[in-house]
Amino acid sequence: MTRSDVSEDIEAVVEDTDLPRRLKDEVYSTVAGRDGVTAEQADQIARAVENEYLDTRVDPLDPVGTVSAQSIGEPGTQMTMNTFHYAGVAEIDVTQGLPRLIELVDARKTPDTPMMTVHLEEEYATDRERAHEVVWQIEATKILALGDISTNVADMVVSIDLNEDTLEERMITPDEIAEIIEDELGVKTNQQGALVEFGPEQPSYRELLQLVEQLRDIVFKGIEDVTRVVIRKEQLDEGEEFVLYTEGSAFGDVIEIEGVDASRTTSNNIHEINKNLGIEAARESIIEETMNTLEEQGLGDVNIRHLMLVADIMTNQGTIESIGRHGISGSKDSVLARAAFEVTVNHLLDAAIHGEVDDLNGVTENVIVGKPIKLGTGDVDLRMGSSSGGDAEPEASD
């Protein structure tokens, strides 16, 4: 189905075109699939394919940046402000719409509603029991989930009546619980079976209540940042499997856990992705997250190439830079461009102190000084045609 199936003449004409390898191969297989295609016909086919191919390329000097910015900004007016809505899983609230989009281009350190989608390795993904094992590793387990607390003011003790079924399910023993309490609160505990008791060293009512408060905050198992995990059976390409959705995000910790398929697990916190998987993954996740946000609002028709450009400029420096005065716009070379964006006066004063020089390369600066900008048709010069052609067709050169 490749070059070998066609004659040398055909090969010569096809190789002569500016087509990428994939399309050349497709031309070969098409030609080979038909009988008696002459070299001339093959040439015509290849030329026609090339023509169509070249027609879909971006033109040189196309101001793609502005076009992309507009293509993302314009649908922004059609998005909802309503912050909370459900993303597939009804149990977990996720920021959506315009606020989420703003959050993404702002490159906030933590999203408003951090969330992870945890995929499991094969043996865990198909078995609900085993999937649950992973859940307990992830979900932060607090004391209220394990048993009942009562405060005995007379004896100045806090007693916890642990629920043994839950303990067994979550694979934690009363010994461990007592130990964790001792470590965290610095008190001696008295543990008998499922009953754990402890109290302040000095009888003090205030301290007793404080201990109870602190007790409630201790994480006995799981990851502190993950407050809730929802387990769902999902129909994926590879068949049915259990997928975990978490409220709260701790990507680095979760991918270490056994049973978690790190290659498919994601977080909606782009900084966590960057920290654990690197900048390329962060770029990918910016594209993914913005696309999902747009899709959720019924604006999935926005071309993904625009989002790629935004993600690329955000990650261009090797770190995630926000779009705005603290990021890309604030780190521009031109003083005038920065001054024209935000915090005008400070930029001018700083420029004076540092003795900066504005070379007037960018767009805003040239608008300010009244010169043509160096983009699109402003990036080429025209010269009247020389006498070479007889029909006086003007010749363009850059």
Next chain:
Amino acid sequence: MSTGQSPKEIGEISFGLMDPEEYREMSATKIITADTYDDDGFPIDMGLMDPRLGVIDPGLECKTCGKHSGSCNGHFGHIELAAPVIHVGFTKLIRRLLRGTCRNCSRLLLTEDEREKYRTKLDRTRELGNDVNDVTKAAIREARKKDRCPYCGEVQYDINHEKPTTYYEVQQVLTSEYSEQIAAAMQGKSPDGDDEEGREPMAPQELAEATDIDLSRINDIMSGEFRPRESDRKAIEKALDLDLTEEDMNKLMPSDIRDWFEDIPDEDVGVLGINPERSRPEWMILTVLPVPPVTARPSITLDNGQRSEDDLTHKLVDIIRINQRFMENREAGAPQLIIEDLWELLQYHVTTFMDNEISGTPPARHRSGRPLKTLSQRLKGKEGRFRGSLSGKRVNFSARTVISPDPTLSLNEVGVPERVAREMTQTMNVTERNTDEARRYVANGPGGHPGANYVKRPDGRRLKVTEKNCEELATKVEAGWEVNRHMVDGDIIIFNRQPSLHRMSIMAHEVVVMPYKTFRLNTTVCPPYNADFDGDEMNMHALQNEEARAEARVLMRVQEQILSPRFGENIIGAIQDHISGTYLLTHENPRFNETQALDLLRATRIDELPEPSGEEEGEPYWTGRDIFSELLPDDLDLEFTGTVGDDVIIEDGQLVEGTVAEDEVGGFGGEVVDTITKVYGNTRSRIFINEVAALAMRSIMHFGFSIGIDDETVPKEAQDRIDDAIDNAYDRVEELIDTYQSGDLESLPGRTVDETLEMKIMQTLGKARDSAGDIAEDHFDDDNPAVVMADSGARGSMLNLTQMAGCVGQQAVRGERINRGYEDRTLSHYKPNDLSAEAHGFVEHSYTGGLDPREFFFHAMGGREGLVDTAVRTSKSGYLQRRLINALSELETQYDGTVRDTSDTVVQFEFGEDGTSPVKVSSSEDGDIDVEHIADRVLDEEFGSDERKQEFLGKKRPPTNLSEHVDARQVRGDD
């Protein structure tokens, strides 16, 4: 628009501080009097309006450059300040410098090695383009740690900064009560006077031994006759465990700071990121104040002849007054206190002259109480110099008026009122070939329509064409002249509607001059502009040079913008009634006789009917689909699932099956329009859209289309069924509430019981509305106009119809039932904690049936939320867009396919990873090239003409269509 403007081009702009000497040099005059004009209204010499500072009154001559107002840019003056003052903009930097340099020798408090370290670090950060401030801040932090100067050994003190412009040196000095404190300590009292912990009393003798000081000296100290030296003090403090110091705030006057900074060596300044060649630190303390030229602060003459001065002038008057008083007082030898007060006042006025929004400083106010707009305020913000005057400029040759629709125009055209056409002139270079034409324009004068307003002779003189001289002038016009003629049909202009959210908000149109006063547009271009005709206004710009006109024609014309780069499909297409029209024409495929068929096609370029579709009772007839097919290109083949859900099949340019509606010919991805644009080009597509619109209008007029109240009313029996359905839902809600109240309601995972109840009630009521809608829908025929519009996608949805005829449904605020108002209830009409449907905003009536007052109120609550939401959203998304544009505006594809910014940093090696243009490829399809199809065409030689084949093979470019008027030829070649 003066001629012969300087041909100089700005190469670069460098920033820096100015040397006071430079101020004096460039100054046109020294300003000494605060007065502006004398009694006769003439500017006072060496006053703030000194004629040497430039002219603003027309007719006067500038005393410095001799030019007249308009051409003289103005000249700076200067004020010699009686005492130095601090520049507010640099207070933080001044503080940093004070903290980081030696108070004695002014050198940076860093050793040679450290200095080198920071210098290399600084160079590196500059290279990387990172924030220099991070390094300089770190350098200062390190310098501050030093107690002594590494060069001269001087002890360093902390600097306190009191905002905005006062600096103190904090020194630890001996308290005035040192003798008492020592005596008390020696008697065994604790220093705080706290008697609880007594300590060993100490005799003077012991103290002398412990501190190594003479006993007599100790006695002197204790009696207060001798102040212990620093070393002695420390020894005593150590021996007695005492603290004998107190903080002394020594105010640093600006003159002190200036002296201090003058001695900072250039090398040290460089380490702090300051460029000593352009900005010496002492220049941050002003000794001379430049006075902006009068052209920068023009005074306005009011109607009553009174002059009203600019805010800056007011501020300068204040500064000069205080400056004067300062000098007088100082010469008179006034006490230090008064001098200091005046100094502070001068500082305040200079501060507010530069920035009147400093926190902690009361803003200087106008007599009316309005804060003055001083220098910073002029630059800042949206209406400031940068964003308001420099990035956005006002232009000539522009017009703005209300828009209205005109279906007879092509989508490339715009109707321009004659009055606008007379004003927006085009420059015409007169040659031998167009002399007659040019003369005709001039002869018509400025008042007649295709007339002229100005002519320019070859010697450069511009003459105004008037009613009186036009005839005479016309005879003089010859080759070499320029004529500013009125705009005529076919001229190209740029048309824009704000907000300009995407590039299709600014497109080029061809002019059609029309009577009346509105701009007229074809309705199909409403979607890209997002325009309607409820009073919208639009802007028009007449182009002023040939290059601009050419670019507008080739790149910006509406037909070049049919495809949107956002989703790669057509954004222009049939809308609203056009869609209803094509739907009626093709849905049931009605038959038309010859007259009717010709009438439908009369606004298109089809002037001959095709073969009849069939014959009925001896009469030939044409079906709707066949008539529509006349507009399609002859070799179009297409097959897809259409709007109504059935297949649309087009074979060889014949609509074989299917209904033509929104997904077929509409804007935002109408399949047929999209394909024609991509395969047959923009020109063919424009013709198609124009003709579809024309045919659709004819068709909808043929069938007649109207909507009224009756179209949304349901018969009695249907109404009863709807009421039943709603009652049913009410019962179910009651049941839910009962289970909830008895505590039997089971909560959904991750939700509380309350939330579960709310969700379930919402669900039930939602279903109730839907079933009411279904019942209503059953009673509407397919030819009901509201149904036609909803089905075809022309306007409205089934939900709208449900709300009109069935039941409006649950009103929501923040995605929940209405839960606000009184305590525990929404309105005083309900009992507290009533959970029922009607108490929380369920509207059971329909819009046609009418809402009751409570329902109306809830409906208004929901409606209000919608309004607030839109208002918030527009501002938020506007800012988002501004930021995005600012961040990405410099990116451009290069000839090598990479995407780079203007400083040549590569952002993408290939745009969108594959170099595919988002305009040409739909985002929803994979957009792959169909090689098989191409092969079929080549092998079967399916080309209308040889020309098309050449185009198909890419050997010949399709002709560039530059004007609507070229169409006649264009179209004939097409089919």
